[in-house]
Amino acid sequence: MLRDKLEALRLNGVDRVVVEHFNQTFASQSPASFVERVLVQGLHTRWVMVGDDFCYGAKRAGNFAALKLAGEQHGFEVEQMETIADPQGARISSSAVRSVLVAGDLQQARQLLGREYTISGHVVHGAKLGRDLGYPTLNLRIAHKRPALTGIFAVRVHDLDDSGVAWPAVASLGLRPTVDESGRYLLEVFVLDWHGNGYGRRVRVEFLKKLRDEAKFEDLESLVTAIALDVTNTRLFFASEPGPATRQD
Numbered sequence: 001m002l003r004d005k006l007e008a009l010r011l012n013g014v015d016r017v018v019v020e021h022f023n024q025t026f027a028s029q030s031p032a033s034f035v036e037r038v039l040v041q042g043l044h045t046r047w048v049m050v051g052d053d054f055c056y057g058a059k060r061a062g063n064f065a066a067l068k069l070a071g072e073q074h075g076f077e078v079e080q081m082e083t084i085a086d087p088q089g090a091r092i093s094s095s096a097v098r099s100v101l102v103a104g105d106l107q108q109a110r111q112l113l114g115r116e117y118t119i120s121g122h123v124v125h126g127a128k129l130g131r132d133l134g135y136p137t138l139n140l141r142i143a144h145k146r147p148a149l150t151g152i153f154a155v156r157v158h159d160l161d162d163s164g165v166a167w168p169a170v171a172s173l174g175l176r177p178t179v180d181e182s183g184r185y186l187l188e189v190f191v192l193d194w195h196g197n198g199y200g201r202r203v204r205v206e207f208l209k210k211l212r213d214e215a216k217f218e219d220l221e222s223l224v225t226a227i228a229l230d231v232t233n234t235r236l237f238f239a240s241e242p243g244p245a246t247r248q249d
Contacts, residue, residue, distance in 0.1 A: 031062030177216035
């Protein structure tokens with residue numbers, strides 16, 4: 001999610017980020033137009049670092065050599081960053097991260113990212129169905145139309161209060177096919193042994209283990225039975241997990 005990417009950049013010392021909408025107009029720019037409009041006129045660029053497979057402009061027509069030549073013409077420096085690889089030599093990239101998230105491999109995602117995969121957002125009001133079923137949830141809207149990660153997970157929730165405690169929880173990220181036909185993705189989180197009011201708070205959900213894929217059940221009774229099993233498996237997961245429950249910032 002964009003908010004989480006911006007936060008990760010901030011934590012790594014980046015002072016300013018420019019977010020550009022990648023629409024048809026932007027995508028159709030020639031390499032020369034991209035340099036002139038975005039780098040020179042828009043950002044007043046003096047120094048650029050790009051990856052070793054960087055391409056730009058319509059149909060990926062511009063490459064590192066073209067950008068370096070453009071820099072000489074417009075007065076900015078261009079440097080190239082070598083590929084970042086894991087200990088086995090495999091390339092670490094956003095595509096690689098998305099691939100392991102689609103597969104539900106959170107351990108591999110953790111190795112590629114150097115941290116747990118997280119989603120943050122504000123807690124919003126929902127239909128209150130979880131409360132009626134005995135499992136009240138925190139609801140976070142998902143802006144992405146097709147999130148890479150879907151299913152039921154053991155998670156930790158940060159920033160529910162000011163104590164610094166990271167609360168163990170069960171999370172459902174998906175379409176909720178048993179109770180919702182809207183086609184909208186939602187992140188629902190049932191926090192174990194917590195009874196506060198999280199509405200309006202911005203929380204951070206840290207994904208630790210995938211429990212199962214999302215499923216459509218025949219009735220609410222079957223859904224409740226599955227949720228109860230998810231809670232049991234989450235408790236077993238945290239019982240076997242070493243380390244403190246408090247946030248480490």
